[in-house]
Amino acid sequence: MQKTLLLVDGSSYLYRAYHAMAQLTSPSGMPTGALYGVLNMLRRLRLDVAHDFACCVFDAKGENFRHTLYPAYKANRPPMPDDLRPQAEALPELVRLMGWPTLAISGVEADDVIGTLTKQGEAEGWQVVISTGDKDMAQLVDDQVTLVNTMSNETLDIAGVENKFGVRPDQIIDYLSLIGDKVDNVPGVDKCGPKTAVKWLAEYGNLHNVMEHAHDIKGKVGENLVAALPHLPLSYELITIKTDVDLHHTLPNGLQDLARQSPDWSKLAVHFQELGFRTWLKEAQQRLNEPVPAAQSPIQVDDLFTAESIQPVAHTAPTPIAPAGLHYQAITTEAQLSELQARLQTADTIGLDTETTSLDAMNAQLVGISIAFAAGDAVYIPVGHSLTAAPEQLPLTTVLGCLKPFLESNQLGKIGQNLKYDQHVLANYGLQINHIVGDAMLASYIVESHLGHGLDELARRHLDLPTITYESLCGKGAKQIGFGDVGLADATRYAAEDADFALRIERHLRAQMDEAQLTMYTKMELPVAQVLFVMERNGVLIDKQELAQQSHELGSELMRLQERAYQLADQPFNLNSPKQLQEILFDKMGIPTSGLKKTASGGISTNESVLEKLAPDYPLPQLILQTRSLAKLKSTYTDKLPQLINPKTGRVHTTYAQAVAITGRLASNNPNLQNIPIRTEEGRRVRRAFVAPAGAEVVSADYSQIELRIMAHLSGDTTLIEAFKHDQDIHRRTAAEVFGISQDAVTSEQRRYAKTINFGLIYGMSQYGLAKSLGIDVAQAKNFIDRYFARYPGVADYMQRTREQAQLHGFVETLFGRRLYLPGLKSKNGNERAATERAAINAPMQGTASDLIKMAMIAVADWLQHNQLQSRLIMQVHDELVLEVPNHELAQVNTRLPELMAGVAKLHVPLVAEVGHGHNWDEAH
Numbered sequence: 001m002q003k004t005l006l007l008v009d010g011s012s013y014l015y016r017a018y019h020a021m022a023q024l025t026s027p028s029g030m031p032t033g034a035l036y037g038v039l040n041m042l043r044r045l046r047l048d049v050a051h052d053f054a055c056c057v058f059d060a061k062g063e064n065f066r067h068t069l070y071p072a073y074k075a076n077r078p079p080m081p082d083d084l085r086p087q088a089e090a091l092p093e094l095v096r097l098m099g100w101p102t103l104a105i106s107g108v109e110a111d112d113v114i115g116t117l118t119k120q121g122e123a124e125g126w127q128v129v130i131s132t133g134d135k136d137m138a139q140l141v142d143d144q145v146t147l148v149n150t151m152s153n154e155t156l157d158i159a160g161v162e163n164k165f166g167v168r169p170d171q172i173i174d175y176l177s178l179i180g181d182k183v184d185n186v187p188g189v190d191k192c193g194p195k196t197a198v199k200w201l202a203e204y205g206n207l208h209n210v211m212e213h214a215h216d217i218k219g220k221v222g223e224n225l226v227a228a229l230p231h232l233p234l235s236y237e238l239i240t241i242k243t244d245v246d247l248h249h250t251l252p253n254g255l256q257d258l259a260r261q262s263p264d265w266s267k268l269a270v271h272f273q274e275l276g277f278r279t280w281l282k283e284a285q286q287r288l289n290e291p292v293p294a295a296q297s298p299i300q301v302d303d304l305f306t307a308e309s310i311q312p313v314a315h316t317a318p319t320p321i322a323p324a325g326l327h328y329q330a331i332t333t334e335a336q337l338s339e340l341q342a343r344l345q346t347a348d349t350i351g352l353d354t355e356t357t358s359l360d361a362m363n364a365q366l367v368g369i370s371i372a373f374a375a376g377d378a379v380y381i382p383v384g385h386s387l388t389a390a391p392e393q394l395p396l397t398t399v400l401g402c403l404k405p406f407l408e409s410n411q412l413g414k415i416g417q418n419l420k421y422d423q424h425v426l427a428n429y430g431l432q433i434n435h436i437v438g439d440a441m442l443a444s445y446i447v448e449s450h451l452g453h454g455l456d457e458l459a460r461r462h463l464d465l466p467t468i469t470y471e472s473l474c475g476k477g478a479k480q481i482g483f484g485d486v487g488l489a490d491a492t493r494y495a496a497e498d499a500d501f502a503l504r505i506e507r508h509l510r511a512q513m514d515e516a517q518l519t520m521y522t523k524m525e526l527p528v529a530q531v532l533f534v535m536e537r538n539g540v541l542i543d544k545q546e547l548a549q550q551s552h553e554l555g556s557e558l559m560r561l562q563e564r565a566y567q568l569a570d571q572p573f574n575l576n577s578p579k580q581l582q583e584i585l586f587d588k589m590g591i592p593t594s595g596l597k598k599t600a601s602g603g604i605s606t607n608e609s610v611l612e613k614l615a616p617d618y619p620l621p622q623l624i625l626q627t628r629s630l631a632k633l634k635s636t637y638t639d640k641l642p643q644l645i646n647p648k649t650g651r652v653h654t655t656y657a658q659a660v661a662i663t664g665r666l667a668s669n670n671p672n673l674q675n676i677p678i679r680t681e682e683g684r685r686v687r688r689a690f691v692a693p694a695g696a697e698v699v700s701a702d703y704s705q706i707e708l709r710i711m712a713h714l715s716g717d718t719t720l721i722e723a724f725k726h727d728q729d730i731h732r733r734t735a736a737e738v739f740g741i742s743q744d745a746v747t748s749e750q751r752r753y754a755k756t757i758n759f760g761l762i763y764g765m766s767q768y769g770l771a772k773s774l775g776i777d778v779a780q781a782k783n784f785i786d787r788y789f790a791r792y793p794g795v796a797d798y799m800q801r802t803r804e805q806a807q808l809h810g811f812v813e814t815l816f817g818r819r820l821y822l823p824g825l826k827s828k829n830g831n832e833r834a835a836t837e838r839a840a841i842n843a844p845m846q847g848t849a850s851d852l853i854k855m856a857m858i859a860v861a862d863w864l865q866h867n868q869l870q871s872r873l874i875m876q877v878h879d880e881l882v883l884e885v886p887n888h889e890l891a892q893v894n895t896r897l898p899e900l901m902a903g904v905a906k907l908h909v910p911l912v913a914e915v916g917h918g919h920n921w922d923e924a925h
Contacts, residue, residue, distance in 0.1 A: 002125065002126065002127055003052040003053065003124070003126045003127070004049075004050060004051040004052055004053070004126060004127045004128070004129060005051065005052070005053045005054070005055075005117065005118075005121040005126050005127070005128045005129070005255065005258070006045070006049050006051035006053070006054040006055075006129050006131070007054070007055055007057065007114050007117055007118065007128065007129070007130045007131070008042065008045065008054070008055070008056040008057065008100070008130075008131045008132075009057060009110055009111070009114060009130070009131065009132035009133075009134060009137070010038070010056040010057055010058040010091070010092070010095065010102070010110065011057075011058050011059040011110050012110075012132050012133055012134055012464065013037075013038045013041060013042070013056075013131075014034055014038055014058075014084070014087070014088055014091060015034075015084075015464060016037075016133060016463070016464040016465070017033070017034045017035075017036075017037025017038045017041065018033065018034035018037070018081070018084050018087070019462055019463040019464065019465075019504065019508055024036055024276075025276075026274060026275045026276045027274075027276050028274070030086055030087075030275070031083040031084070031086065031087055032087065032275050032276065032277075033087075034084055034087045034088075034091075035087045035090060035091060035094065035275065036275075036277065038091060038095070039094060039095075039098065039280075041150050042056070042095065042098065042100065043098075044150065045131055045148075045150060049129050049131075049148065051129065051260070052126075052259070052260065053121075053126075053255055053258040053259055053260065054100055054101065054258060054260060055100070055101045055102070055103055055117060055258045056092075056095045056100045056101070056102050056103075057102070057103045057104070057110040057113045057114050057117075058091075058092055058102065058103070058104040058110055059104065059109055059110045060104040060105055060106040060107070060108075061106075062106060064106075064107050064108050064109055064112075065107055065108060066109070066238050069234065069237060069238060070186075070234060070238055072185055072826060073184065073185060073186070073238060074183075074184050074185055075185050075810075076182070076183070076185045077183070077184075077185075078512060081511060081512070083511075092104065094268075094271060097263060097264045097267050097268050097271065098263050098268065099260065099261040099262055099263045100261070101257065101258045101261065103247075103250060103251075105245060105247070105250065108242060108245050111134065111136060111137065111241045112241055112242035112243075112245050113245055113247070114130060114132075114137070114140075114241075115140055115241035115242055115243040115245075116242065116243050116244060116245040116247060117247075117255070117258075118130065118140050118145055118243070119243040119244075120247075120254070120255055121144075121255060122142075122144045122145065124255065126144070127144055127145075127146070128144055128145045128146070129145075129146050129147075129148055130145065130146070130147050130148070131147075131148045131149075131150060132147060132148075132149065133149045133464050133465075133466075135165075135172075135176070136172075136176065136181075136239060136241060137241070138156060138161045138164075138165065138169055138172045139169060139170075139172040139173050139176075139239075139240070139241060140169070140241065141156060141157065141158055141160075141161050141169040142158065142169060143158070147160075147161075149466075154466075165194070165198070166194065166195075166198035167197075167198055167201050167202075171201050171205075171206065173207070173236060173239050173240050174197075174201055174206050174207035174210070174236070175194075175197050175198070175201060176188075176235075176239045177207050177232055177235040177236045177239055178192050178196075178197040178200065178201075178207065178210070178232075179192055179193060179194055179197050180192075180235065181239070182451070183461065184238070186235050186238050186239060187228070187231050187234075187235055187828070188228065188232075188235060189221070189224050189225050189228040189232070190224040190227070190228065191220065191221050191224050192221060192224065192225070196221060200217075207232065207236060210225070211225075211229055211232060214226050214229055227828075227829055230828065231828060263287075265284055265287050265288045266288060268280075268284050269281060269284040269285055269288065272284055326376050326493075326496075327376055327377045327378075328376075328378050328379070328380065328492055328493055328496035328497070328500075329378075329379045329380070329492070329496075330379070330380050330381075330382065330390075330488055330489075330491075330492040331379050331380065331381040331382075331394070332382065332390070332392040332393060332394060332488075333392070333394070334394070334398075337381075337394060337398070337399070337402055340371070340379060340381075340402075341402055341406075343373060344371075344403075344406045344412065347373060347412060348412070348413060349412070349413035349414070349415060349437060349438075349503075350371050350372060350373060350412065350413070350414060350415070350499075350503070351370075351371065351372030351373075351378065351414075351415050351416060351499035351500060351502050351503030352369075352370070352371060352372075352407075352414045352415070352416045352419065352422060352433070352499060352502075353369070353370045353416055353417065353422065353495060353498040353499040353502060354366060354367075354368070354369055354370075354421075354422045354425045354426065355367040355368040355369075355370070355483050355491070355495050356425055356483070357384070357482060357483070357484065361420075361421045361424035361425055361536075361655070362424055362428070362536075362537075362646060362653050363428075363646070364424070364425050364428065365384060365428070366383055366384050366396065366425060366426075366429065367382070367383065367384035367385060367482075367483050367484045368380055368381055368382045368383055368384065368385070368483075368491065368495055369381045369383070369399070369403065370495040370496050370498060370499040371499055372496065372499035372500040372502070372503045374503075375500065375503070375504050376500060377500070378496035378497070378499050378500040379496060380491065380492040380495040380496045381394065381399050382488060382491065382492075383395075383396045383399050384396070384484050385484045385485070385486070385488065385491065386484055386485050388485070389484065389485050389486055389487050389488060389491070390487075390488040390491070396429075400429055400431060403431075404431055407426065407431055407432065407433050407434070408431065408432050408433075408434050409434060409435060410434050410435045411435065412435060413435055413436075413437035413438070414433055414434075414435060414436050414437065414438075415436075415437060415438035415439065415440070415502060415503050415506045415507075416436075416438075416439060416440070416499070416502050417439065417440045417441050417455045417458075417498065417501075417502040417505075418439065418441045418659075419433065419436055419439050419529070420529050420532060420533050420536075423436075423533050424533070424536070424537070427537065436526065436529070436530070437526075438506040438507075438510065438526070439506065439525075439526065439529065440455065440458060440501075440502045440503075440505040440506040440509065441453045441454075441455075441458075441658075441659050442521065442525045442526060442529065442658060442659060443505070443506050443509035443510055443513075443521060444458055444505070444509055444659070445525065445658065445659035446509075446513060446517050446520055446521045446525060446818075447509050447512050447513060447517065448821065449659075449662040449664075449818075449819065449820065449821055450662050450821035450822070450823055453659045455467065455498060455501060455502060455505075456469065458501075458505045459501045459505065462505050462508050462509065463501065463504060463505065463508075465501070467497060467501065468490075468493060468494045468497060470483075470494075473486045473490050473491070473494055474486060514817075516816070516817025517817060517818075517819070519816075519817070520816060520817060520818055520851075524816075524851065524854055524855065524858070525658060525854075527858045528658065528854045528857060528858060529658060530861075531857045531858060531861045531873065532656040532658070532666075532857075532876075534861065534872075534873065535656065535873050535874060535875065535876065536653055536654065536655060536656060537653070538651075538872050538873065538874050538884070539646065539649055539651030539652055539653040539654075539874065540651055540652055540654075540690050540874045540875055540882075540884075541650070541651055541690070541691050541692065541693055541884075542641055542642065542645055542651065542652050542689055542690065542691070543688070543689045543690075543691045543920070544642045544645070544689075546688055546689040546691075547637075547638045547639075547641055547642055547686075547689045548638075548642070550638045550682075550685055550686065550689070551634055551638040551639055554630055554633065554634040554638060554682065555634065557630060558627060558630055558631060558634070561623060561626060561627045561630070562575060562627070564623060565620060565623050565624065565627065568619055568620045568623065569584045569588070569589075569620060570588075571584075575624060575627055578599075578605075578606045579603075581606045581624065582603055582604055582606050584620075585604075585606065585614075585618075585620065585621065586604050589618075589620070591614060591618060596610050596613070597609065597610055606624075608625065608628070611624055611625050612625065629677070629680070629682075630682060633677065633682055633683060633686065636671075636672075636675075637671065637676065637686045638686065638689075640671065641671060641686075641689065644670065644671055652671065654668040654669065654670060654671055654672075654673055654875075655668065655669055655670055656668050656876070657669065661850075662820050662821060662822075662843070662847075663820055663843055663846045663847040663850055664814070664818055664820075664847050664850035664851060664854070665846065665850045666850070666854075666876060668877075673875055673877050674877055674878065676877075678925075684922055685922065687920065687921040687922035687925065688920045688921070688922040688923075689920070690875075690882075690920055690921035690922075691919060691920045691921075692884050692885075692919055692920070693884070695886060695887055696884055696885055696886045696887060697884075697885055697887065697890060697917045697918060697919060697924070698882060698883070698884060698885075698917065698918060698919065698920055698921050698923070698924040699871075699882070699883045699884075699885045699890070699893055699894065699897065699915065699916070699917045699924055700880055700881070700882050700883075700915070700916050700917070700921065700924040700925045701880065701881045701882075701883075701897045701898060701901055701913045701914070701915045702879055702880040702881075702913065702914050702915075702925070703849070703852065703853065703856075703879040703880075703901065703911065703912070703913055704912040704913065704914050705730060705912075706849045706852065706879050706911075707759075707762055707842075707845045707846065707849055708720075708724075708730055708758060708759075708762065709724055709907065709909050709910075709911065709912075710815070710844075710845045710848045710849060710852075710907070711762050711795065711798070711845055712724055712907075712908060712909045713815070713907040713908045713909055714798055714815065714844060714845065714848070715792075715794040715795045715797065715798035716794050716798075716908065717792050717793065717794025717795050717798075718794065719733075719737070719791060719792055719794075720792060720794070720795070720909075721908050721909055724909035724910065725909060725910070728743075729743075729751075730758065731751050731754045731755040731758060732746050732751050732754070734754035734755075734757060734758050734788070734791075735750040735751050735753065735754035737787075737788070737791035737792070738753075738754060738757065738784055738787045738788055738791065740787075753774055753784070756770065756773050756774055757770065757784055757785070757788055760773060761785070761788065761795070761799075762841070762842055762845055763838070763841075763842045764799075764837070764838025764839065764840070764841040764842055765838070766838070767781040767782040767785055768781070770784065770785065799841050802840055802841050802844065803837055803840060803841070806822055806825055806836075806837065806840035807825060810822065810823070810825060810826070812840050812843050812844050812847075813844060813847075814844050814847035814848040814850075814851050815844070815848040815851070815905075815907075816848065816851045816905075818847050818851060820843040820844065820847050822836050822839065822840050822843070823836075824836030824839075825837065825840070849879060852904060852905060852911070853876065853878075853879055853881070855904040855905065856881060856900065856901040856904050856913075857873065857876060857881065859900045859901070859903070859904055860873060860881060860883075860897065860900050860901070861873060863896065863900055869889055869892075869893075870886050870889060871883050871884065871885040871886065871889050871893050872884055875921075880925070881897075881901070882921060882924070883897070885917070890917060894915050894917060897913070897915055898912075898913040898914070898915050901913035
């Protein structure tokens with residue numbers, strides 16, 4: 001009979017159990033949750049997979065050969081959590097006592113030991129089963145090798161690998177080399193995702209052939225492939241699992257040393273008592289007291305821990321997070337709802353999520369609500385499914401009536417993923433979510449701002465667990481169904497998983513935060529989310545007639561510009577056609593193309609940067625730029641804003657996104673308020689359509705020269721600090737310093753130069769960039785920069801310190817401790833690396849400015865609420881707060897608002913907020 005070798009990736013098991021299990025401690029206070037989880041999974045595996053030989057493999061301490069090949073290998077991984085370290089040290093001995101041979105070989109990884117054992121097992125003609133969640137292991141799959149993932153209940157044979165990844169097992173290394181591995185910091189091809197990698201490998205067969213045809217692949221991703229050619233062989237080597245590790249000294253008898261073993265009952269009993277595993281202790285003691293029948297051999301390992309014993313006694317340990325161990329329940333009866341109420345009455349914190357009909361939170365309708373109590377323990381309450389999908393559902397009013405006191409309780413903590421969305425959904429039904437104590441998305445934004453913050457990605461990154469995707473249940477495109485048509489069993493698993501994972505991920509990320517990060521998370525990001533929720537709910541009043549007039553005028557002007565373009569080209573043409581414009585500019589008009597950017601097909605580009613370069617010398621490119629600007633203004637704002645007015649409120653409700661920019665800046669969309677142009681008269685006019693209702697005015701408060709003030713504080717430059725302390729015109733002062741004249745003698749042109757230098761340098765502008773901005777030669781620009789740094793030496797020192805910190809740590813920090821990660825610093829592309837270094841100089845200033853405006857939002861919102869004012873925040877744009885203020889509160893707000901904004905922090909220079917008011921936003925600004 002063919003034998004089977006069972007191999008376990010013990011290090012992967014350890015981390016997965018750590019992130020999946022609730023926090024447990026032994027009677028002595030030692031953390032034990034990860035230990036319990038690993039042992040429980042190994043017990044289940046013993047029962048589920050019949051085998052003759054087995055080994056649990058762990059990573060050895062210290063670096064391995066991959067670090068020698070690539071020092072940045074796994075550089076992005078955080079250090080092992082303090083509460084996991086003692087468990088990691090104790091685990092191998094416990095596993096060995098349970099009857100599992102264990103291995104840890106220095107200089108290589110667990111994957112390489114498993115790869116070597118796999119090939120040795122195949123050489124013996126055995127079947128090999130590898131228990132892991134690591135995608136790299138798929139390269140080992142063949143007719144004799146299968147992967148088993150105990151977390152997802154997934155089994156991968158050859159067909160399974162092809163179905164999951166879209167490539168054969170023998171193409172997995174090629175596939176992973178192309179897409180890279182962010183977790184292990186293995187570089188791939190920029191912007192090459194799984195679909196692109198699968199497409200290339202389907203066409204060319206392997207990585208070598210893809211590289212050979214790199215110059216045949218068009219578009220930006222083709223350019224990225226060419227740029228990646230130097231490092232792809234290294235990536236391939238890093239991803240390739242070794243199968244020739246020398247195990248002779250460790251296993252002198254070869255695979256025979258991995259024969260199944262019986263447990264050491266007496267030692268296990270001692271450990272179980274110390275760890276507080278009472279159920280297992282009782283079972284071990286029973287085994288020790290059982291006589292061994294003379295006709296039988298000693299107790300086999302399969303007799304240890306029967307299937308019944310795998311489930312822990314209530315309240316002694318948590319349920320393991322494997323599909324068979326999940327406790328996800330649908331609430332469809334009055335009795336179940338009563339049980340849920342009883343559980344909520346005794347809970348301290350819950351995970352919370354909603355399922356809805358739309359991503360438009362203000363108009364979304366409830367389909368269901370999920371609540372998690374602990375890892376793997378969650379419920380789903382369907383309220384809006386079709387009768388076909390969920391024949392039994394409680395009435396919506398009954399469910400909301402039951403949940404209302406708990407949702408609005410200030411004692412029951414709530415944790416979710418982007419809970420601001422769920423707040424809107426429940427607010428549509430008149431319910432509030434109070435006492436929000438955590439948000440996995442925002443926690444991720446604090447700990448790792450440069451990475452993605454979606455729940456699916458967070459689960460893979462931190463729990464090493466797959467998620468059920470929305471598309472897998474509802475489909476895509478025109479055939480996509482609504483969540484209300486998903487069957488109850490699938491919907492329950494999906495929805496409960498969301499609440500469960502959000503709860504676990506938030507707790508895990510919170511534990512990684514240092515003091516400054518925890519303060520920023522709890523005192524800034526979470527409170528700001530509540531301010532944004534209220535602002536989004538408030539919305540802003542829009543004057544539709546004003547926008548209609550502007551659209552009409554813009555349309556007329558665009559027609560006039562089009563006719564003028566025809567005259568300049570001496571023929572009619574499509575102004576939006578790059579091909580026609582290219583022919584007219586460069587073929588017909590003969591404009592020189594030297595130094596101009598080319599398209600992927602080899603033609604000359606007519607994008608904005610090219611037209612801007614040509615505009616000073618040629619009227620047609622200048623006119624095309626003007627046309628594009630006005631057309632964008634018309635389509636994006638004057639035409640679209642009226643369509644975004646909510647018919648229920650008569651207002652436009654933008655959505656503010658917190659977890660987007662690494663600097664902490666807020667983004668807004670639908671509409672994007674941050675991008676309304678203010679440098680042109682037409683752009684400023686759009687703000688006239690943002691109006692106050694009768695009896696009120698729009699009030700705008702804007703931090704004055706905030707980033708220059710922050711530069712003065714961070715750099716400690718005495719000249720800059722003195723200028724701001726004496727309320728001097730900083731650009732006039734800089735002009736006087738740079739040109740060596742008195743401030744009274746500074747001309748408007750010199751002040752313009754100085755303003756460009758001031759703002760340019762804080763954005764890391766080079767001498768070439770300054771030369772372009774001022775329209776001067778590079779030598780003059782260098783002279784200006786040299787003079788600037790000579791007069792402001794503190795600024796030069798600050799920039800150098802910032803560059804050094806960025807290179808040393810991979811991140812810079814704001815004044816308040818926000819970490820701004822800059823992965824581009826390690827890029828092999830020189831241009832990208834230089835651009836990231838420039839960004840590193842500005843990031844602490846821009847990040848500190850974003851921190852200050854958030855602090856101001858919190859202070860203003862608290863003041864309005866505390867004083868029960870009718871004034872309300874309606875917008876936040878860059879360094880500006882916009883309020884809607886009743887006339888009788890105008891004087892009070894105009895006085896107090898700048899004081900609040902100036903008082904949120906004490907810098908070496910004064911913070912100044914300038915306030916204005918008017919019937920519309922343009923008048924107020």
